[in-house]
Amino acid sequence: MKIKLIQPAMLPRPMDTQLKTRMAPSLALLTLAALTPATHEVIIENENVEAINFSDAVDLVAITVTVDVMDRAVEISKFFRAQGTKVIAGGIHITADPAGALEHFDAICVGMAERVWPRMLKDSENNTLRSIYRDMDHMTGSEIAPPSYGSIDAGKYLYTNIISASRGCPFKCDFCYNSCENAQKVFITRPVEDVLESIRALRTRHVMFIDDNFIGDPDWTKRFLEAIKPLKLKWSAAVSSNIVDMAALLDLMKETGCQSLFIGFESLNSASINSVHKTQNCVSKYDRLVRALHDRGIMVNASFVFGLDEDDPAVFDNTLKWIVDNKIETVTSHILTPYPGTKLYERFLNEGRITDFNLSRYNTAHVVFRPRGMTAEALYGGYLSLYEEIYSFRNIFKRLPRHKRQWIAYLAFNLFYRKFGKLTERVCLGVSFNTIGKFFRRLAYLVR
Numbered sequence: 054m055k056i057k058l059i060q061p062a063m064l065p066r067p068m069d070t071q072l073k074t075r076m077a078p079s080l081a082l083l084t085l086a087a088l089t090p091a092t093h094e095v096i097i098e099n100e101n102v103e104a105i106n107f108s109d110a111v112d113l114v115a116i117t118v119t120v121d122v123m124d125r126a127v128e129i130s131k132f133f134r135a136q137g138t139k140v141i142a143g144g145i146h147i148t149a150d151p152a153g154a155l156e157h158f159d160a161i162c163v164g165m166a167e168r169v170w171p172r173m174l175k176d177s178e179n180n181t182l183r184s185i186y187r188d189m190d191h192m193t194g195s196e197i198a199p200p201s202y203g204s205i206d207a208g209k210y211l212y213t214n215i216i217s218a219s220r221g222c223p224f225k226c227d228f229c230y231n232s233c234e235n236a237q238k239v240f241i242t243r244p245v246e247d248v249l250e251s252i253r254a255l256r257t258r259h260v261m262f263i264d265d266n267f268i269g270d271p272d273w274t275k276r277f278l279e280a281i282k283p284l285k286l287k288w289s290a291a292v293s294s295n296i297v298d299m300a301a302l303l304d305l306m307k308e309t310g311c312q313s314l315f316i317g318f319e320s321l322n323s324a325s326i327n328s329v330h331k332t333q334n335c336v337s338k339y340d341r342l343v344r345a346l347h348d349r350g351i352m353v354n355a356s357f358v359f360g361l362d363e364d365d366p367a368v369f370d371n372t373l374k375w376i377v378d379n380k381i382e383t384v385t386s387h388i389l390t391p392y393p394g395t396k397l398y399e400r401f402l403n404e405g406r407i408t409d410f411n412l413s414r415y416n417t418a419h420v421v422f423r424p425r426g427m428t429a430e431a432l433y434g435g436y437l438s439l440y441e442e443i444y445s446f447r448n449i450f451k452r453l454p455r456h457k458r459q460w461i462a463y464l465a466f467n468l469f470y471r472k473f474g475k476l477t478e479r480v481c482l483g484v485s486f487n488t489i490g491k492f493f494r495r496l497a498y499l500v501r
């Protein structure tokens with residue numbers, strides 16, 4: 054069969070440039086490509102980097118879907134189905150809300166593709182495609198397929214050195230897809246040797262781990278870090294804030310080349326944290342956590358969510374002050390968004406507080422519910438002006454890291470990605486996204 058794998062275009066947030074939409078290829082599609090027997094022909098189209106070719110005569114279309122692109126996925130599906138081509142959908146949003154997806158596609162995959170994708174292909178060839186395929190538990194880490202990194206043109210992306218070492222997260226925060234019924238049982242790690250193999254396949258010394266929680270199983274993380282010691286990597290990952298109580302693991306992270314950690318602090322207000330059952334976060338330990346990272350020369354990418362039930366308009370000034378006082382290197386902020394299928398969605402729906410059901414606005418840059426402690430306008434305005442404030446020249450300067458060797462990486466990200474993103478985007482379009490990405494990675498090696 055000739056199979057087309059599609060990632061639909063995401064709607065950029067006001068502060069986004071193509072540096073965001075072309076940041077990395079879809080590992081979901083590269084995984085599907087790896088799982089497809091060589092007897093089939095595979096075409097990958099990422100609408101964020103190229104137009105979808107709708108006039109291609111293909112036998113099967115498969116779309117990967119996050120909540121924000123669901124509406125676009127439905128449009129794409131309609132088009133191909135009208136031509137008589139079967140369309141399959143899968144991904145986080147389909148897994149979280151299968152009921153909302155069924156009618157729009159010929160078949161959907163709920164859960165992971167590794168064990169069901171070959172079956173779906175066979176059934177499609179035999180014209181016996183069922184409407185729903187599920188694989189939600191009992192998969193082991195060794196069954197996670199390594200993505201087929203060679204299947205895309207690396208030049209179109211800022212980074213291709215991304216690796217997934219696990220699936221899921223042991224925590225189940227109410228606003229996260231991990232709180233969905235179909236994701237609840239999943240947390241698995243790949244065998245250490247498999248991840249090492251993926252690193253070798255990428256032929257890079259700079260790796261971004263894109264796991265939900267790189268310390269979901271701290272014993273695994275320790276074993277893995279011991280194994281990468283000889284590789285002399287530089288790496289970054291996302292971890293939960295309970296790492297504050299894991300000093301030995303932090304030492305090992307420093308020793309093995311950890312450059313930065315993405316951490317979901319979410320809020321400085323314990324009552325807000327409790328309102329979404331983020332049980333592993335302890336606000337009173339946040340300052341200590343940041344110190345522990347900075348003392349080890351590890352930069353912090355702090356993630357915050359605004360509009361939690363205990364938030365009032367003062368939340369923006371308080372958070373900005375904490376970010377600047379603690380010299381947080383980079384910040385990712387979100388407006389609270391009730392993704393369908395999550396605990397939060399269920400609660401807001403029951404409370405009649407969802408005001409906007411247009412899923413293309415569910416990208417954490419719109420207010421789609423009625424906040425409790427402020428107006429929707431104050432929430433949106435506060436979210437936008439916080440971003441402006443964090444990345445003002447004055448605050449970029451005030452947040453300059455203590456360790457001089459981090460200055461280049463810090464300034465590169467704060468100036469070229471955030472402050473002058475539009476300009477960098479133009480340079481990337483002229484030179485190539487990957488060349489610019491490589492340039493900044495090399496810079497990181499020059500500075501020790």
Ligand code: B12
Nearest residue numbers: 063077078079080081115117119120143144162165166416
């Ligand atoms: C890397 C990443 C990004 C990157 C790269 C995205 C890209 N090019 O794909 C960047 C930084 C650009 C990004 C952007 C955004 N992201 Co993001 N991102 C991730 C992250 C951390 C990893 C995704 C990944 O590669 N996983 C590994 C792959 C292999 O797993 P997978 O996608 O689940 O695929 C498996 C199955 O789902 C299934 N499957 C997937 N697709 C298909 C299709 C078919 C046909 C079949 C059969 C099976 C199948 O099989 C796969 C293998 O088993 C996830 C968290 C996570 N754990 O997934 C968040 C996540 C996907 N992002 C999320 C969000 C909200 C966003 C943004 C809207 C954020 C923002 N405010 O801008 C944007 C836009 C999203 C978009 N449209 O792509 C949410 C989505 C929530 C939801 N309910 O849909 C997640 C889940 C984070 C979270 N915890 O909330 N993201």
Ligand code: SF4
Nearest residue numbers: 222224226229231265
């Ligand atoms: S710790 Fe992060 S990834 Fe895990 S459930 Fe909470 S928000 Fe999701």
